[in-house]
Amino acid sequence: MKTQSIYHFLSKTSENEYINGLCNVFLMLLPISLLSAFCMLIGNGLSYAGFAVMAEKILITSTLVWKLFPILLVVYYSQFLATLHKTSRANVITPSLLIYVILGHEWGMLHAGTVIPTNYLLAIIIPLIVAKTTHIFEKNKLFVESDLPNVVDQTINLVGAAVFMVVLYVGAGTALKGWVLSIGEYSRLIPNLDEYSLGDALLYELARTLFWSIGVNGHIILSSLKSELYEFSAQSYELYASIGQPLPILTSNFYDIYAGIGGAGNTLSLVLCMLFFTKNKGYRTLAIASLVLSVFNINEPILFGLPVIFNPLLILPFILAPLVGLTLAYFVTLAGFVSPVDTFISWMTPVFLSGYSASGNDLNAALLQMVIIVIGIAIYYPFFKQMDKVSGTNAVFTKGLSDNFFNYRDLGNTRNVMGILPQMSANLAAQRHISQLQRSGEFILFYQPQVDSTQNCINSLEVLIRHKSHEGVITPPTFLSSFAKLGLTSEVDLWVVKQALEEVAPLAVNPNFKVSINISPDTFLIENFAKIITKMIDKSSLSFNQVELEITEDLLIQDEKTTWCVFQELRKKGIKIALDDFGAGYSSIGYLSRYEFDKVKIDRSLVLNLKQKNGKEMFSLTTQLVRTIGAEIVVEGVEHQDEIDFMQEQGIDLIQGYYFYKPMPLQDITDNKFF
Numbered sequence: 001m002k003t004q005s006i007y008h009f010l011s012k013t014s015e016n017e018y019i020n021g022l023c024n025v026f027l028m029l030l031p032i033s034l035l036s037a038f039c040m041l042i043g044n045g046l047s048y049a050g051f052a053v054m055a056e057k058i059l060i061t062s063t064l065v066w067k068l069f070p071i072l073l074v075v076y077y078s079q080f081l082a083t084l085h086k087t088s089r090a091n092v093i094t095p096s097l098l099i100y101v102i103l104g105h106e107w108g109m110l111h112a113g114t115v116i117p118t119n120y121l122l123a124i125i126i127p128l129i130v131a132k133t134t135h136i137f138e139k140n141k142l143f144v145e146s147d148l149p150n151v152v153d154q155t156i157n158l159v160g161a162a163v164f165m166v167v168l169y170v171g172a173g174t175a176l177k178g179w180v181l182s183i184g185e186y187s188r189l190i191p192n193l194d195e196y197s198l199g200d201a202l203l204y205e206l207a208r209t210l211f212w213s214i215g216v217n218g219h220i221i222l223s224s225l226k227s228e229l230y231e232f233s234a235q236s237y238e239l240y241a242s243i244g245q246p247l248p249i250l251t252s253n254f255y256d257i258y259a260g261i262g263g264a265g266n267t268l269s270l271v272l273c274m275l276f277f278t279k280n281k282g283y284r285t286l287a288i289a290s291l292v293l294s295v296f297n298i299n300e301p302i303l304f305g306l307p308v309i310f311n312p313l314l315i316l317p318f319i320l321a322p323l324v325g326l327t328l329a330y331f332v333t334l335a336g337f338v339s340p341v342d343t344f345i346s347w348m349t350p351v352f353l354s355g356y357s358a359s360g361n362d363l364n365a366a367l368l369q370m371v372i373i374v375i376g377i378a379i380y381y382p383f384f385k386q387m388d389k390v391s392g393t394n395a396v397f398t399k400g401l402s403d404n405f406f407n408y409r410d411l412g413n414t415r416n417v418m419g420i421l422p423q424m425s426a427n428l429a430a431q432r433h434i435s436q437l438q439r440s441g442e443f444i445l446f447y448q449p450q451v452d453s454t455q456n457c458i459n460s461l462e463v464l465i466r467h468k469s470h471e472g473v474i475t476p477p478t479f480l481s482s483f484a485k486l487g488l489t490s491e492v493d494l495w496v497v498k499q500a501l502e503e504v505a506p507l508a509v510n511p512n513f514k515v516s517i518n519i520s521p522d523t524f525l526i527e528n529f530a531k532i533i534t535k536m537i538d539k540s541s542l543s544f545n546q547v548e549l550e551i552t553e554d555l556l557i558q559d560e561k562t563t564w565c566v567f568q569e570l571r572k573k574g575i576k577i578a579l580d581d582f583g584a585g586y587s588s589i590g591y592l593s594r595y596e597f598d599k600v601k602i603d604r605s606l607v608l609n610l611k612q613k614n615g616k617e618m619f620s621l622t623t624q625l626v627r628t629i630g631a632e633i634v635v636e637g638v639e640h641q642d643e644i645d646f647m648q649e650q651g652i653d654l655i656q657g658y659y660f661y662k663p664m665p666l667q668d669i670t671d672n673k674f675f
Contacts, residue, residue, distance in 0.1 A: 021080040022124065023215035023309075028076055029069060030300055034348075036066040041346040067116050069220075073123040074100050081131035090158050091134045095165040096127045102166065103173045120220045126169075133165055198330050201250045202323055205259050209319045212264040215309040219264075226252070237342060247340040249333045254340075256297070256347040257354050257365070258329035259322035261373060263299025266321040268351060269376025270314070271302060273384050282487075283387075296348045313387055317380045324379065325372040338364045387431075430482035437479055441469035445499055446663035450516070450634055450656045453644065459654055460514035460548060463500045464663050465492065484522075493523040497533065501540035501547075503666050508541040516548040516578060521555035525562055530569040537575070544574035548599065552580050567595060578634075583622050600626045601656070604637025610646055623650055 039062035046055035074096050082092040103126075104117020137143055143157045204225060208218030219226060233251035240247050262268025271294045274287035290301045308314045332338050339362040345354055351373070355365035437443075447461040467475040483492050497517055507513045523529065537547055549570065555563055571577060578599035583606045606622060609615025626633050635647055638657035647655060 017084055018128070019214065019216070021084065022077065025073065025076045025080060026215070026217045026220070027300065027304065029072055032065060032069050032072060034298065036062045037346055037348040039065065041348050044346055067118070070100075070118055070120055070123045071097070071116055073120060074127055077124060078127040078131065081127055082134075085131055085135040087131070087134050087138055088154070088158075090154075091161050092127065092131045094158060095162040096130045098162060098166050099130065099169050100126050102170050106170070106174055118223070120223050129169065130165055134161060137161060198250070198327065201255075201326060201330070205255060205322055205326055206319065209265055209322060212303065213309055213315050213318060215304070233344070237344075240342065247342055249330055249340050251341050253345055253347075253358050254329070255326065257341065257358055257369065258372060259326040260297055260347065261325065261351050261369060261376070262294040263297045264303070264322070265299070265308065265318040266325050266372065266376045267299040267302050267308070267318070268294045269321055269373050270308070270317075270380045270384065272373065273377045273380045277381060277385070295350050297351070298348070313383050314380075317383045321376040321379045324375060328372060328375070329368060332368055338362060338368050430485035433479060433482045434486070437467050441467055444468045445496065445503060445666070447666050447669055448656060448663040449661045449669070450654055451660045452653050453647070453655050454653045460516050461504070461669070462516040462550070462656065463496060463518070465496055466663075489520050490523040490526050493518075493520055494532065497536055501536060501542060505541040506670065508543070508546060514546050514548055514576070515542070516550055518550045518580065521552070521558050524551060524555050524566060525559055530566050533570065533575070534573050545576065548576035548578055550578045550580040550601070564595075571596065582626070597629065597631045599632040599634055601634045601636050607635060607637050607643055610643060616646070620650060623652065
């Protein structure tokens with residue numbers, strides 16, 4: 001019950017439009033964080049090198065850039081909310097900025113030397129309130145709509161709404177000033193380890209990581225605590241330098257060095273786990289792409305791309321790894337094996353160098369970081385392997401999974417946000433289904449003959465994939481949807497081609513033999529598909545004209561230009577192309593004149609209507625259209641004598657259906673010497 005409640009909470013959170021927008025806004029603001037951090041990193045480096053003047057200028061730039069963050073947070077989140085509620089962006093952005101700046105000043109949130117308040121929670125709440133108020137105004141038609149020019153109406157509405165909301169909410173904020181300040185006060189941290197315990201540190205790190213696990217920047221949300229910690233650290237370093245007072249362990253950069261290796265969640269361990277232990281090409285590619293950034297403690301590509309956020313498999317190790325690293329580092333430092341952190345460094349300082357530099361050039365600190373990374377790999381490994389059970393070229397959590405959730409280009413344009421967690425659950429269910437099939441049996445091929453009823457012989461064999469359990473139970477290809485969910489359709493199709501060419505090799509001596517293989521649109525459109533197929537046939541005993549590929553109109557709809565090029569390349573080699581399920585779709589007729597199909601297979605849906613007059617006429621008209629392009633006609637799903645009689649009346653010879661043969665193992669075909 002408790003697990004279901006947690007799952008329900010995560011699912012609803014991932015589907016929430018406001019959380020979706022906030023995650024995207026933080027992603028949009030990532031360059032601000034990185035630019036500020038890079039400036040700090042370069043400034044510190046120049047300071048160590050003796051270029052004090054240049055270092056000071058760059059460090060000032062770092063501070064100025066970072067001070068833009070809350071203002072841009074107000075602007076971007078207001079813009080998202082305005083789009084979401086389908087209201088004027090100016091009517092949300094302008095009042096939000098005014099209220100934020102005025103209230104920030106009134107509540108004493110201005111730092112020395114700046115007029116920009118710094119309170120990230122306020123920067124999120126105010127746009128929410130203003131957007132909702134503006135939406136209420138529009139819903140109740142409180143905005144002016146006159147016969148005057150539109151610019152006049154918009155100006156009146158903007159000024160009127162802004163003044164009203166500023167007076168209302170600033171007035172309310174001023175009245176509540178005492179209460180706000182009382183709940184906003186934190187007890188001042190002093191340089192005393194007894195008042196800053198490991199338990200408090202673990203709770204602080206846990207809270208930050210929990211925010212990150214739902215895509216919200218935990219460092220930003222808990223920035224007030226981070227500021228208190230920074231002040232505590234600064235005082236500690238000053239007392240250490242002036243009177244030699246022992247350094248505390250849990251200072252500001254201690255968390256970055258030991259609980260943020262690779263970024264929140266110690267995700268460098270996850271990246272290395274993906275790099276060294278995956279069977280999946282997609283995971284390895286993502287790990288390689290993210291490795292350099294992870295060394296600089298930037299993990300957004302992993303958090304949002306894998307993703308880690310809302311991922312029921314990875315949330316636990318994501319929370320556990322930094323807590324274990326923090327605890328280990330605390331006790332190792334307490335025991336005196338590693339020097340405590342004695343200076344401020346940029347959070348982007350590369351791993352190993354960060355530990356070495358921040359601890360007074362202590363190599364043991366870098367070694368401790370290495371140990372924490374190895375332990376992190378051990379923590380992530382069993383959870384990641386659950387995601388890695390199905391091998392293939394695509395990751396279980398594919399590109400499309402987070403595309404709808406993380407899409408700041410179209411931010412707020414739709415209210416129908418697809419939650420990440422439900423999609424993951426569907427993918428995991430597909431993964432478990434395939435794993436169960438692999439354990440319980442094997443995938444095999446069946447063959448269904450296409451019969452020439454006039455010559456009373458088999459024209460060709462269509463290849464069909466099946467699953468055979470260890471007990472001999474045959475399962476139809478309902479499992480193909482699970483492969484499609486995981487992006488493994490191409491792997492299945494190419495396996496079928498390879499396996500079929502090997503199995504039918506003894507029949508290739510018959511020049512009249514043909515094998516027909518279904519190819520999905522996803523496979524037909526992969527890079528170098530024609531070369532892959534021709535290479536497979538070259539290595540087999542079959543000639544090109546003995547192989548027929550069946551495609552559906554779905555392929556023609558997806559990418560007509562690419563399909564045409566591949567189509568021509570295959571036919572030049574002599575490979576036959578058949579249009580499958582003709583008559584089942586809505587646009588196949590238009591493609592008959594554009595593509596030279598060797599064979600067209602009439603869908604069973606037209607056969608089922610032969611008992612009605614209109615059904616017979618529609619069937620006859622369909623076959624006449626096919627005959628105009630000179631393609632062979634095959635009718636699928638024929639099961640009764642009256643259907644055979646009708647086909648003979650129509651002059652159709654090639655039949656595929658249970659009336660003659662059901663799909664069967666190749667052994668049954670060779671034993672009965674059908675060829």
